[in-house]
Structures are given as C-alpha cells and as structure tokens.
Amino acid sequence: MTRKNLKNRQWVLSSRPQGMVSKDNFEFRESELDELKENQMLLKNLYFGFDPTQRGWLNDMKSYMPPVQIGEVMRSSTISQVIESNIPDFIEGDIVQGSFGWQEFAITDGKAGFMNASKIPDNIPPTASLSVYGVTGLTAYFGLLDVGEPKEGETVVISGAAGATGSVAGQIAKIKGCRVIGIAGGTKKCNWLTEEANFDAAIDYKSADLTETLRELCPNGIDLVFDNVGGEFLDTALTLINMNARIVLCGAISTYNNESPAPGPSNYMSLVIMRAKMEGFIVLDYLDRFPEAISSLSNWVEEGKITYLEDIQEGIENAPDTLVRLFTGQNFGKQLLKISDPD
Numbered sequence: 153m154t155r156k157n158l159k160n161r162q163w164v165l166s167s168r169p170q171g172m173v174s175k176d177n178f179e180f181r182e183s184e185l186d187e188l189k190e191n192q193m194l195l196k197n198l199y200f201g202f203d204p205t206q207r208g209w210l211n212d213m214k215s216y217m218p219p220v221q222i223g224e225v226m227r228s229s230t231i232s233q234v235i236e237s238n239i240p241d242f243i244e245g246d247i248v249q250g251s252f253g254w255q256e257f258a259i260t261d262g263k264a265g266f267m268n269a270s271k272i273p274d275n276i277p278p279t280a281s282l283s284v285y286g287v288t289g290l291t292a293y294f295g296l297l298d299v300g301e302p303k304e305g306e307t308v309v310i311s312g313a314a315g316a317t318g319s320v321a322g323q324i325a326k327i328k329g330c331r332v333i334g335i336a337g338g339t340k341k342c343n344w345l346t347e348e349a350n351f352d353a354a355i356d357y358k359s360a361d362l363t364e365t366l367r368e369l370c371p372n373g374i375d376l377v378f379d380n381v382g383g384e385f386l387d388t389a390l391t392l393i394n395m396n397a398r399i400v401l402c403g404a405i406s407t408y409n410n411e412s413p414a415p416g417p418s419n420y421m422s423l424v425i426m427r428a429k430m431e432g433f434i435v436l437d438y439l440d441r442f443p444e445a446i447s448s449l450s451n452w453v454e455e456g457k458i459t460y461l462e463d464i465q466e467g468i469e470n471a472p473d474t475l476v477r478l479f480t481g482q483n484f485g486k487q488l489l490k491i492s493d494p495d
C-alpha cells in the first residue's frame with residue numbers, strides 16, 4: 153500500500169450520551185492524512201477492541217483517564233499494521249497493538265491513550281493480544297489472584313461470567329482448586345461455561361431467581377465474589393458471604409448507562425459482620441507485571457486449562473453499534489471489530 157491519496161475515515165464523539173450510548177453520539181467523518189514527520193509512523197488499523205470502560209470515557213467526569221472530548225476520535229484499543237515508519241523500532245509490515253482509536257489510519261509517534269504501540273509476538277494470534285493476553289485476560293489474572301487471593305476448596309462466584317474477563321477469572325479460580333459458579337445471561341452462555349470453560353455451575357440470571365438459585369448452589373456460603381456487574385447482583389452476593397470473604401470490584405456494567413448514580417449496596421453491613429474485604433482495582437496499575445501474567449496465561453492456554461472466545465464483527469461503519477453490543481449482552485466473548493486485512 154502507498155499512502156498517496158489515502159483518506160482516513162474516523163468516528164468522533166459528537167455528543168455525550170444521556171443513558172444508553174448509541175450511534176447518535178458519534179459522527180462518521182473523512183479527513184486527509186498529514187505528512188509523516190521524523191519519529192512518526194503510519195498505521196493501518198486492522199481491529200478495534202471494545203471495553204465497557206469506553207462508556208465511562210464518554211462522561212465529562214473525573215476518572216482514571218481523561219474523558220474523550222467532543223470532536224475527538226473515539227479512543228479504543230487497536231491492532232494495526234505499520235505502513236510507513238520513521239521510527240527505528242518499527243518497520244513496514246510490523247503488526248502492533250496500541251490504542252489508536254476508531255479510525256482507519258493513524259499517524260503517531262507510538263504513544264497513545266492508555267496503550268503505547270508494541271509489536272505483537274509472532275507466536276500468538278494477533279487478536280489474542282486484545283483478548284486473553286490483552287486487558288481483559290490481564291484484568292482477570294490480577295483481579296482474581298492479587299485482589300481476590302483464592303484458596304483451594306473455596307467457593308467463588310463470578311458475575312458477567314461468560315464475558316472476556318469473567319470467563320478467564322473463573323477458569324483461573326478452577327486452576328487454583330476452587331468451586332466456581334458463574335452468572336451469565338442466557339442458556340447458550342451458561343452451557344458454554346459448564347461444558348467448555350470448566351465452571352462447576354452457571355446461573356442464567358435472565359430466567360432464574362438469582363437469590364434462590366445462588367443460595368441453593370452455595371450451601372456453605374461464598375468465599376470470593378468477582379463482580380463485573382454490580383447493582384442487584386452485588387447486593388444478593390453480599391447476603392451469602394462467609395467470614396473473611398473477599399469481594400473483588402472489577403466493574404459494574406449494569407450501571408454504566410444509568411442516568412443517575414446507582415444506589416449503594418444496601419447489604420454492605422455483611423462486610424462488617426463477616427469481617428470481609430471489598431476492594432476495587434484498575435488493571436493498568438499492574439503494567440510492570442504484565443509479562444508475568446501473559447506467561448502464565450499462555451501456559452494455561454497451551455495446557456488446555458483456559459479456553460476463550462472472540463466475537464468478531466466487521467466494518468468500521470459498525471463501530472458504535474458494536475460498542476452497544478457489550479451493554480445488551482449480544483457479545484459472546486471478547487468483542488472485536490475487524491476493519492481491514494493486513495497487506
């Protein structure tokens with residue numbers, strides 16, 4: 153590919169969502185590509201990665217990252233190919249991961265958003281760098297092991313269990329000898345958890361009585377909760393925790409599109425009575441330990457102890473609708489969008 157006459161199609165934020173995010177909050181525009189300067193490279197985006205946290209970046213409020221500004225290209229993780237490079241560390245043809253946003257091309261010095269450009273090793277499928285070895289797999293690893301501290305024989309309950317993060321967290325808990333119960337939406341996801349992902353049991357929260365079923369499946373209580381969902385689930389789980397339980401606050405996707413703040417967990421006194429610990433974390437705080445986690449995760453994948461799914465949609469024009477899939481439960485596995493084939 154030569155860069156002559158290349159146009160860049162991009163999705164920019166056009167308004168801040170009130171309630172559920174939608175395509176109407178973004179504008180699809182075409183722009184010219186600038187000339188490459190010294191220490192810059194031209195990337196062609198091959199895939200976008202989708203994360204529920206992107207919804208939070210659309211709110212004009214203090215968070216662990218600044219909000220995306222109106223008129224700015226939507227921030228996202230990406231897999232890209234180097235088309236031209238004035239940076240010695242990158243050469244034409246390299247496949248890199250980074251965070252270069254919802255656009256076909258990016259001109260960059262390699263530093264961006266929450267993830268600088270880095271080459272994807274040849275021995276892993278490129279998309280795995282955004283799924284099992286990407287933010288979601290790493291979040292499962294550090295959240296479950298470092299924050300949750302699972303012990304053999306304990307009962308672990310995971311919400312959002314069939315998702316990219318939850319499914320890996322549950323399988324790591326199984327590797328550590330725990331009994332693992334997953335909560336997910338729909339029979340297909342629940343069957344996958346017990347038949348493919350080695351969970352001991354799964355509850356379809358859309359059809360079952362969550363409180364009753366969880367009580368039946370956890371007759372000796374819950375030692376570790378890995379919560380991706382928040383809201384009612386967290387309240388229910390708190391009523392069943394054991395002495396010295398750990399509640400890992402990974403996320404609260406059921407609240408991300410709320411128009412007003414969600415009410416706090418009404419059963420929080422269980423934490424006092426059970427001398428339990430409820431702790432949040434952000435995976436980016438573990439950056440220096442990512443190599444350790446990737447090495448363990450890849451061993452477990454090779455040994456068949458961790459399986460993972462990727463849900464790959466196609467076409468840059470579908471980027472906003474693909475983000476919405478995370479909040480409607482349409483995604484089954486790590487949500488990705490294919491933009492282009494490599495040259």
Ligand SMILES: NC(=O)c1ccc[n+]([C@@H]2O[C@H](COP(=O)([O-])OP(=O)(O)OC[C@H]3O[C@@H](n4cnc5c(N)ncnc54)[C@H](OP(=O)(O)O)[C@@H]3O)[C@@H](O)[C@H]2O)c1
Pocket residue numbers: 202203204205287288291312313314315316317318335336337338341380381401402403404405406407433434435436477478479480481482483484485486487
């Ligand atoms: N702390 C960190 O550093 C960190 C890093 C990455 C991700 N996270 C958090 O991890 C969680 C999972 O993220 P992911 O990227 O792995 O996404 P994911 O689980 O692959 O996809 C999101 C899933 O959430 C479920 N969901 C959506 N709306 C829901 C609702 N109202 N009630 C219950 N479940 C709902 C859906 O599954 P069902 O079909 O089963 O409903 C959907 O498939 C999110 O809370 C995210 O913010 C935290």
